[in-house]
Amino acid sequence: MPRLDRPQDVVQRLRGHWRRSLSEPLWGRSAILALNRVLDSEDEARLPHRRDTCLGPESLAHLVATLTESAQIVSLESALQLHHDQLPRIALTIDGGWRDVATRLHPLLERLAFPASVFLPDPTVRQPWMPDRTLIAEALWHDESDGGRVATRLAELDLPGAPRGGQDERKSQAIADYLQAQPAAQAPRLKEIAQTLWREELAGKDQMEPALDAFSVRRLDQAGLLRFGQLTDVAALGASADARRALQTGRQRLSRLCREPLSTRACTDPGDIATLDRFTRLDADARWLTRTPGWLEPGSDTRRLPRFVIGQPLASSTGKLFDWLLGHLPH
Template identity: 30%
Template sequence: MAIKQLLKRTSGWLYLNSSVGRQQLHGAGVILMLHRVLADDNAANLPHRNELCVGPKAFEHLLGWLKKHFDCVPLMDILQPGSLRSERPKVALTFDDGWRDNAVNAYPLLQKYQVPASIFLSTDFIGSRQRFWWESIGETLWNSHGEKARAHLIECLQQLGRPLPVLCDDPDAQRRSLALLHFLQALKTLSPQDLNHLTDACPQESLPQALDWHQVRSLEASGLIRFGPHGASHAILTGLDDQTLDEELSRSRQALLNGCNRPLPVYCYPNGDNDERVRQHVADHDFPFALGTGTGIYRGANDPLALPRFGVSQRTARNPDLLSWRIYRGARP
């Protein structure tokens, strides 16, 4: 595995530093997808956190690397480019969900490096005590809130026919965390009602998980951050009937219009899930652009309602040449 990673990193470095790579990326845009920036890199290294979480040292390393190889621009500079052309490829950072640590941990580093970003809010969570199920269930099962809370949640899972795998009690932290990651991914098939029931069975954290509207307005006033909708309840849009889908889209749009001065004309699909029906509803709600999770670079010819992004994990933030390898694969004709 180490040799494979080394080959990817070397290939990625060569691509960004070659005439072929520069030619392929000329005039192109790269959109990155992040979620959280934790206060501690060791916490972000664990497999069940790695995909959605980045530590501050890794994030700062990523920002320095991006500034070296790309023009770091607001998202709309990629989606609606002006007349000024740069010889360097453009990159835009996006954050999904609206986590409180976007303001506490990510923003100071974005400000330090003067890198703009777009944050897509699951608007029902903003300014409320409502919690993201993945975080609450995952951390309770990881025993972050004590054994009593963990035992109670395990009992609730058993009642739903989802017993905790034995590997989630493995004494090795890496294996235990990887097993928890796979278990959490499997829970995505549960209904929103069941996931809410499990989340309610978890202890209340001392602080809300999401941003509040004061933080949103303060970040927007900085001129470095803009906001767009990422659903209202974070429900998977493809699983909603037409009426519920329209209500979800309307509620998130109205919340942004009320809470921001310049909300982005871009929708961001929860979990990236979309189909032709969902895209048509998004267009009917006057969104000319929407972000998915398919990988690729943006050249202006892509479906504007299924824009590609590259996900950034703790692993790729620490080793950005792995990201350049993925960009290389996404840029191939």
Template identity: 30%
Template sequence: MAIKQLIKRTSGWLYLNSSVGRNQLHGAGVILMLHRVLSNDRAADLPHRNELCVGPKAFEHLLVWLRKHFDCVPLMEILQPNALRTERPQVALTFDDGWRDNAANAFPLLQKHQVPASIFLSTDFIGSRQRFWWESIGETLWGSHGEKPRMHLIEYLQSIHHPVPVLLDDIDVDRRSLTLLHYLQGLKALDPMMLERLTDECPQESQPQALDWHQVRAMESSGLVRFGPHGASHAILTGLDDVRLGEEISRSRDAMFNGCNRPLPVYCYPNGDNDERVREQIAHHDFPFALGTGSGIYRGTGDPLNLPRFGVSQRTARNPELLSWRIYRGARP
């Protein structure tokens, strides 16, 4: 595995520093997808956090690397390019959900390195104590809130026929974390109401998980960050009937217009899930662009309502050459 990673990192570095790579990326836009920036890197290293979280050191390392190889631009500059595009490829940062640590940990580093970003808000959570099920259930099962809440949730999950794996008690931390990751991924298929009930069985945290509207407006006023909708309740849009789908999109759109001065004309699909019916509804609500989670670079072609992005994990933030390898794969004709 180490040799395979080394080959990818080396190939990625060669790609970005070769005439072939520069030619392939000329005039192209790369959109990156992040979620959280935690307060320390050790917490972000664990497998059940790695995909959605980066630590501050890894995030700053990523920003420095991006500025070296790309022009870091606002998302709309990629989606609506002007005639002044430079020779270098462009990259835009996006954050999904609207986590509170976007303001506490990500924003100061974006300011320090003057890298613009777009944050897509699950609007029901903003300014409320409503919780993201993945975080609440995951951290309770991990034991972050103590053994008593952990055992209570385990017993509740057993009672509704979703028992946790035995390996969740494994003495090896990485193996236990990987088991938790796979278990949480399996819960994604549950009905949103069931996930909400499971979240209610978890202890309430001292701080809200999501941003509030004051933080949103403060970041927006900096001129460095813009905001768009990421659903209202974070429900998977493809699983909603037509009425609920329209309500979800309308509610999130209206919240953005009420809470922001200049919301983005871009929708971001929760979990990236979309189909023709969902895209038609997004267009009907006057969004010319929408972000998915499929990998690829943006050249102004393809479906503007299913734009590609490259996900950034703690692993790739620490080793951005792995990201350049994925960009290379996504840029091939």
């Protein structure tokens, strides 16, 4: 096997593997990608505590260019339809309802005439939304107080050992390591802690970009490239006294903003399937987009659909992106 001396060699090899795969394994295939935030600065998006959930302008442009070269960027509805195209179909989705949808994402998509689906927080989700671990990370990052107010509060909430201090890459890495050390079983507790920090104004909201306002949602909806749906916290829905009403309230609110809201819903949870199964019966028309990676499988359960969540390292590296996508093809 020839030695690959340069990163470009690896990329070319993976790109060639992707193209050869198009002759059979990717024929008729479709996938959905999920983005969260697009920041003004690539350096900010590249910080260790952000890179798994954020993109910068360069990595976003690189992602779109990579997909354009080897796939079809289509609407969510097209990705969910059976097809026999040689090139795979890829649908872009954006979770959270951040204003960067209007300021950074839509201008690029408009220039290329590519569609996307945006999922806005419904009444079960804080607005704008980011994953719980990311919110805790941002709270720590923005806290430059001498005593470390956020770290002190986390210790009071039985999450000791959080980094303190200023803002530099070393602190960002320490935050990433600190949260990575929290086991998956801690997810419900981390959700409670994130909600507490948000409620107590310790999450650095004043230094974050605001949510999309109603005027912007209407304007983007009328422009035609973006369609809007609901982002739902399945765990919160499970704790609701009236889950059906919570679902209906979110849909009614969205209907006042958009001409044709998506019946498809997106989940904030990585994949709480047992809880999710309880709600598919409450909304017979809805499909639920999870945050579990995978290709869409023809003939499989179409009520729960996988998505590839894209962060800065994947978006900015053709090789990593192709390797990850190809690695999730069914054997």
